[in-house]
Amino acid sequence: MSSLRKNSTNSSEDEAEKLRRGPWTLEEDSLLIRYVDRHGEGRWNLLAKRAGLRRTGKSCRLRWLNYLKPDVKRGNLTPQEQFLILELHSKWGNRWSKIAQHLPGRTDNEIKNYWRTRVQQQARHLKVDANSAAFRNVIRCYWMPSLLQKMGTQVQNETSQRQALTMPEQNSDSEQCGNSYVSWSESMNNISKVSEFAEYQTTPFSVFGNNGCNTLASKDCYSYDNTTSFCDVETLNLAATSALAEGFPDPIGNCHLADNDWVSDGFADHGLWSMGELWELKSFQ
DNA sequence: AAGAACCCCAACCGCTGAGAG
DNA sequence: CCTCTCAGCGGTTGGGGTTCT
Incomplete structure (x- = not known):
């Protein structure tokens, strides 16, 4: 330049x-x-x-x-798209073009910019490394659930106008989640499928159930209130900061449950949970 | 009102891999 | 094989807009 x-x-x-x-x-x-x-x-x-x-x-x-290019989408990324980026980045890392292939109309450049300006910035605010386990936990325990909530709200608005209730499409290469098979990424490519998913779920947060990660975190940080979105950066910051302050150096320990230790196992074994894994958690309860 | 600080994102750079000659 | 060209990828930069002080 x-x-x-x-x-x-x-x-x-x-x-x-x-x-x-x-x-x-x-x-x-x-x-x-x-x-x-x-x-x-x-x-x-x-x-x-x-x-x-x-x-x-x-x-x-x-x-x-x-x-x-005519099919290039302009404007803010939707919560669905943001969720997908977080999800896919946890799988593939900085493979921007690969991630972009799963977000129709979005370019690798745009996704890269989103990651740098929003996600990495968030990490900087929290004074943690964006690639650290602690930050991945923040994403998993706060960011992704809050996006899910946003999506749920959106989707509920959408679907309240729709009559048809269908189960999520079954998919052969999808991940197994209890009795149902759901390919989240596939679903995310199609808003209507997301609607169906949400309708099926009633509320996206039920994914986390009573022992879910967010619930767990909220025990120490803040409580989840259905009427308030905590998706805004400030709230996310507050929540995550306090979570970090509570001892995220050992994120596994931080996310432990009083009654059930499966989260610990999950943290120990994985990076960010995939959507399939979240579904698995749901069916676990 | 004005300057500083911050943020967003378009565009560039360097590198790599594939394919042709 | 080797060299060259091109396409594509990921990292980086910096202009311009917005927000803060």
């Missing part, structure tokens, strides 16, 4: 020879759109030349994929 500004001070002749960098103009955008419209994507270097763009192929590709 800085070189762009350097370029702008060069003589116009030099500039004409050089490739442009930095923000795209409307004119460049329309050239790119028109060219892709006629000739399709790919062969980006050639495309850049033929379309009359003084840009690298790389730059054209990025602009198209991250911004101009």
Whole structure:
């Protein structure tokens, strides 16, 4: 970017020879759109030349994929999408493009930005490493449940208008959760399936039951109140900070249960729980 | 009102792997 | 094989907008 500004001070002749960098103009955008419209994507270097763009192929590709492509979704990530990112990141780490494949219309860049600006920032506020077990617990015990709650609220609004009640679609490569098989990721790709899921669940929080992680955490930190969303960053912060203060250095211990120690086992053996595992917890109770 | 601090995100960079010659 | 080109990926930067003091 800085070189762009350097370029702008060069003589116009030099500039004409050089490739442009930095923000795209409307004119460049329309050239790119028109060219892709006629000739399709790919062969980006050639495309850049033929379309009359003084840009690298790389730059054209990025602009198209991250911004101009018609199916690129703009705007805030929905709770469903956020949940999915947390879930998939726990599985795959920083494999942004792989994660993006499961969020139709979202780019790897966008997901990466979300992770850096929201998730890592949260970790910084809590003064923990974003990859630490303690922070993963915060995500699992507070963030993901709060997103589930948000989704539940949304979905309940949606489904209150719908008559049909169907069970979540069964899926061969899904995870086993008690008697039912649910592929969460599959479901997340389809809002209507999420609706069905929530309808089936009645309330998303029932996933955690009486001995669920959130309930457990709330015992020490705050109590869950159906009327109040604690999904906002501040509340999340408060809750998580107090959780950390209570001794997250040993996250396993922190999440122990008075009556039942399965959470300890879960913490000991896994990273973030998958949705399938959450379902398993439900069926466990 | 103004400057500082913070946040978001578009765009860049360097690296890697695949495929063609 | 080796080299070159291209596409794609993940990490990083910095401009501009917003919020805070």
